[in-house]
Amino acid sequence: MINTEKSQKALSVNQIYCMDCLELLSQLPDNCISLILTDPPYGIAYQNHFTGREYPVLAGDDGIDYDRFARESFRVLKENSHAYFFTRFDCYPYHYLYLQRAGFTVKNCMVIEKGNIGGIGDLKGSYANNAEWLIFCHKGRRAFQRTTLLQNKAKAGSRFHKGREPSRKYKTRFNSCWFGSEYPKATYNSGWQKQHGIYHPTIKNVEFLSWLIQISSQPEDLVFDGFMGSGSTAAAAIRTGRRFLGSEINSGYYNTAIQRIKEVTDHEAVQSP
Numbered sequence: 001m002i003n004t005e006k007s008q009k010a011l012s013v014n015q016i017y018c019m020d021c022l023e024l025l026s027q028l029p030d031n032c033i034s035l036i037l038t039d040p041p042y043g044i045a046y047q048n049h050f051t052g053r054e055y056p057v058l059a060g061d062d063g064i065d066y067d068r069f070a071r072e073s074f075r076v077l078k079e080n081s082h083a084y085f086f087t088r089f090d091c092y093p094y095h096y097l098y099l100q101r102a103g104f105t106v107k108n109c110m111v112i113e114k115g116n117i118g119g120i121g122d123l124k125g126s127y128a129n130n131a132e133w134l135i136f137c138h139k140g141r142r143a144f145q146r147t148t149l150l151q152n153k154a155k156a157g158s159r160f161h162k163g164r165e166p167s168r169k170y171k172t173r174f175n176s177c178w179f180g181s182e183y184p185k186a187t188y189n190s191g192w193q194k195q196h197g198i199y200h201p202t203i204k205n206v207e208f209l210s211w212l213i214q215i216s217s218q219p220e221d222l223v224f225d226g227f228m229g230s231g232s233t234a235a236a237a238i239r240t241g242r243r244f245l246g247s248e249i250n251s252g253y254y255n256t257a258i259q260r261i262k263e264v265t266d267h268e269a270v271q272s273p
């Protein structure tokens with residue numbers, strides 16, 4: 001439970017609320033979230049058909065109040081914590097600006113290979129979009145968690161330069177661009193969506209999100225995503241033993257997310273009875 005100062009009711013954790021993200025954020029007290037990992041609408045009328053289904057234009061795709069969203073995100077995040085905001089090259093300048101103005105230290109723009117190649121826009125005169133962009137920020141400063149996600153290529157204990165720490169078995173510092181077979185892709189392809197019956201035009205890969213969560217938080221930490229879509233961030237939080245909280249404004253996607261959370265929770269319960 002999170003006791004809200006501004007409304008009298010308490011908010012439950014491990015919940016997605018079918019409501020506006022800014023409304024949910026306004027009900028949260030300061031410094032209550034351990035990690036923000038979120039995928040806001042970018043402000044374009046995005047509608048794709050790549051799985052053979054026609055999706056409605058995403059809610060909020062004529063733009064959210066990003067300035068307020070950035071300030072509220074900074075307020076609710078705990079000191080010395082990480083935040084990830086998906087973005088796109090043409091929105092990046094103003095997303096960067098508002099996040100920085102809100103108080104975040106912007107550390108990197110990560111570029112992650114997609115599992116599907118974008119098929120919209122000028123198909124004959126623009127490059128195919130094969131990557132997701134992700135703004136990585138700190139509030140205060142936080143070192144990465146030690147993980148066993150990726151083995152170092154160099155033998156453990158070897159030293160490339162005099163004075164440098166001997167290399168460890170597992171990577172402690174990841175690259176900002178995740179391409180190639182050693183990294184999970186940022187998105188699922190249409191085959192995955194059809195096979196699992198989970199449809200969302202901008203669905204993210206749970207394995208990829210779970211890497212970010214493991215690098216940037218500890219078990220039991222509270223992960224926030226105000227734009228849950230089909231519930232991918234919640235699924236990744238459950239799989240990594242974190243708690244989650246978020247919102248989704250579209251009731252259809254909200255129902256998909258609730259169903260998916262139930263399935264992932266049941267699956268995890270069977271794996272670790």
Ligand SMILES: C[S@@+](CC[C@H](N)C(=O)[O-])C[C@H]1O[C@@H](n2cnc3c(N)ncnc32)[C@H](O)[C@@H]1O
Pocket residue numbers: 019020021022039040041058059060061064200202203204205226227228229230231232233247248249250253
């Ligand atoms: C880019 S998608 C997120 C997709 C998600 N990462 C997934 O893997 O399914 C953004 C989502 O935010 C929702 N949305 C748009 N405006 C919103 C708002 N003001 N509050 C909450 N959700 C909103 C849209 O309906 C959409 O599902």
